[in-house]
Amino acid sequence: MRAMILAAGLGTRMRPLSDLRPKPILPVRGVPLLAYPLAWLAHHGVREVILNLHHMPEATRAAARAWAPPQLALRFSDEPELLGTGGGIRRAAAFLRESDPSLILAGDMICDADLGALVAAHRARGDAATLLLRDDPRADRFGTIGVDESGSVRRIARRFDLGGERGAGVYVSVNVIAARAFDWLPEREAFSHLDDWLAPRLAAGARDVRGELVAASGFRWEPVGTPAEYLAANLRAQPLPFFDADARARALGARIEPDLIVGPGARLGRGARLARAVVWDGERVPDGLVAQDGVFAGGAFHSVSGARAEPAA
Template sequence: MKAMILAAGRGERMRPLTDSMPKPLLPVAGKPLIVHHIERLAKAGYREIVINHAHLGEMIEDRLGRGDQWGVAIDYSAEGQALETGGGIFKALPLLGDSPFLVINGDIWCDVDLTQLNLEPDDLAHLVLVPNPAHNPLGDFYLLDERLSDGSGEMLTFSGIGLYDPQLFSGCRAGAFPLAPLIRQAISLGRVSGELHVGEWIDVGTPQRLEKLEQKLDSFSNSI
């Protein structure tokens, strides 16, 4: 299975840090945030990774190269102008192929076990959900008995980690568009599964949360 890391966001809430550096390259615990993802993907057995980029994207390619350092093969989907999550994945489909693939938001940190994620043959998506954080108290999707529902179950926050079948994007057209409406349409068809992750998860969307992650990883290293 191939994996995609979403790295095209401008990082407006991270400014001025992102004025001269793309958000995925911001350092955390001594290395770029996106490198943490690549290392975890490689450890989980993913050998082919697609990374999209827009703002200062050439810096991402220059820093990561083709992935030899981590034993993976990296392809890039350059967007020029960010296409939002749905549009970015759709543009990258020729690189991702015809089989289901994993997508991870480049601006999160999570200890979910990537080897245990599974997409059933008839499903179009499988999402990892987390308890609602303070910055998203209302959540994003309902989870009931390991299925996402239209309105019953527990309302939880999408972690930014999901498995997708390319058929989810059938009928889409090139351009910028969000992912959530496609997921909600698939939920209405009963074709989205999900799981709750109660381990570590941080949406690294602001300088304050970046510092929180830095402190957390520092405490981990000091406890070893």
């Protein structure tokens, strides 16, 4: 099976951290964020993955090659100009349609959903597209996609609504796509995959774009799109059956503690005291720095909650 990881965005919500490194390779518990979805896909039998690249593309390319499981063959789709989620998919469509179905997912999350079960449900129904939805208590924060009693998508957030909704869940940016769905991609360069590819199909009366609604207890989903989410993902253990990130990070020299993650090769200066914090690999924290709730990266402490770094008395 083939898959695509969407990794070309600028990561504007993650600034200033994404000004230093592209969001897909920000270190989470001592390893690049991208390592998690790569391991997840390999665990579920995916053998070929394409990533679209734009912001600092060589850094993402190098990290993907370094952290991809050996059974994964990687390809890259460079986007000198951003194409949106749909445009990125369109550029990779020739590669993806050779796998029926293929998987398309965002690169800024940690997830352990059962992709095998999702693909099986998609195939059993003969869907053109299946979107993974989570009955998530954070629905007010992320918005939802609504479905009817058969699972057919009827609403996308607040911008598309056909009526007839019987349930809703948070869209976790995981999609199973049949090869035939690529036949109705818009004939333009830049567009949204939801609004400009799938929504028009639904508006025309199709019922083969469905949401697979799963209880929150059914799988782990950790979005990593903002500095606050990034810090939370680092300070929360990620017990995944397919990837022991902590063990991999410690083997490289990382220090993993309940409220402090110090990346490989990083050093805390004498008297420095950090709490609920992340120190990126290779950084040198100055002597006497006292700070909490933030990230030390690029030679500076970036507060997440508003706490300020200050020298020790």
